[in-house]
Amino acid sequence: MKTFTATASIAFASFAFAISAHxxxxxxxxxxxxxxxxxxxxxxxxxxxxxxxxxxxxxxxxxxxxxxxxxxxxxxxxxxxxxxxxxxxxxxxxxxxxxxxxxxxxxxxxxxxxxxxxxGNSVAAVHKDSKATKPSDLDGKVVGVSAGSSEESYAKHTLEMYNAPPVKFQFTPKEVRGYESANSAADDLRLGDGVRLDGVLDEELSVKAKIKAGYPFKIIGEPLVSAPxxxxxxxxxxxxxxxxxxxxxxxxxxxxxxxxxxxxxxxxxxxxx
Missing domain, CATH: 3.40.190.10 (Periplasmic binding protein-like II)
Structure with a gap:
């Protein structure tokens, strides 16, 4: 019993030292x-x-x-x-x-x-030629997002904000297409309304910067989510x-x-x- 106690004490001390060291x-x-x-x-x-x-x-x-x-x-x-x-x-x-x-x-x-x-705010954007005027118009459509982003989670109805009320999802897309970056999704949308995508979800300031740079987009409706x-x-x-x-x-x-x-x-x- 003494041997066991001594061994356990040494093991615990070693464990405590390891935690301290890291x-x-x-x-x-x-x-x-x-x-x-x-x-x-x-x-x-x-x-x-x-x-x-x-x-x-x-x-x-x-x-x-x-x-x-x-x-x-x-x-x-x-x-x-x-x-x-x-x-x-x-x-x-x-x-x-x-x-x-x-x-x-x-x-x-x-x-x-x-x-x-x-x-920041997450928003839905469409090609300027789109007839969509609000996020719900993207029901049953194909939307592009950055893979791993909160916008992807929103589109898939899996977004859970930390220490915040449940998120209200405004539409259900037919397909959520993940890209390496939001820029790649935007490049597909700029090809034309419905050519590859019907819309993209991205951060509002980023979308506005793209529009200022000449992307033929428009933001539809109010922000989907506002968050720190x-x-x-x-x-x-x-x-x-x-x-x-x-x-x-x-x-x-x-x-x-x-x-x-x-x-x-x-x-x-x-x-x-």
Whole structure:
């Protein structure tokens, strides 16, 4: 019995040490390498996109750089598919995700959401030649979405907002077609009404940016969903999560967040209206 007790005590101590050793694993890695690796998109204007110089730019990119500066490190960007980011299978390849993620109940099982940094709306858009005037006109139609996005969940009637009332679904499509990015879906819609798609679901600011750039689209009806957009980190490193939260809080308090939103979107989208 004494031997068993001693063995159990050693095992418990080893287990407790292992937990302690990994308590700040992500933050330790970031500080040791002087690098914050950020997973984002290369095709999400005006949040994150490739500019004329071949560099990533946009609102999310500048916010991520601000977080890195607060931590005293450099920001490094990687651009995996959004479905890979939201799967949670990061395997240490990046430290946080910047993609104006909608906090949903399923995602909360995988991620911590240390900070809300902007608010957004999901909308339905159609080709300008479409006769559709409201989301319900997309009943029985083919809609395009970014794979793994909250818009895909909405279209499939599986969207569960985190700590929020149930979502009201305004239409039931015949087919939900997932794309690597919302830009790819938009490229199919711009071919013409009903050629490949009858409509797309995307973030409102992104759709408006496309329309301004010459895409022959129109937004139909009111937003499908209004929600905060969050930074996502994997569960397991509260110290790192707290540092990210503090960085965004600092940018909010000194006006940086608001200024960046006005720079990229023409208005302050960082406060709940």
């Amino acid at each position: 308590a700040g694993e992500v933050l330790d890695r970031v500080l040791a390498t002087k690098t914050l690796t950020v997973a984002t998109s290369a095709s999400f204007p005006l949040a994150s996109f490739i500019d004329d110089m071949g560099q990533l730019d946009g609102f999310d990119i500048e916010v991520a750089k601000g977080i890195a500066k607060y931590l005293g490190v450099e920001a490094k960007f990687v651009t995996p598919g959004w479905d890979i980011i939201t799967s949670g299978r990061w395997e240490g390849r990046w430290d946080l995700a910047m993609g104006q993620m909608t906090p949903t109940a399923p995602r909360a099982k995988l991620f911590d959401f240390p900070a809300v940094y902007i608010y 957009a969050v930074i996502a980190v994997l569960h397991g490193d509260k110290e790192f999560s707290d540092k990210v939260a503090a960085a965004v809080k600092s940018m909010r308090e000194d006006g940086t967040l608001s200024k960046l939103s006005i720079k990229w979107y023409g208005s302050d989208q960082t406060a709940l209206k």
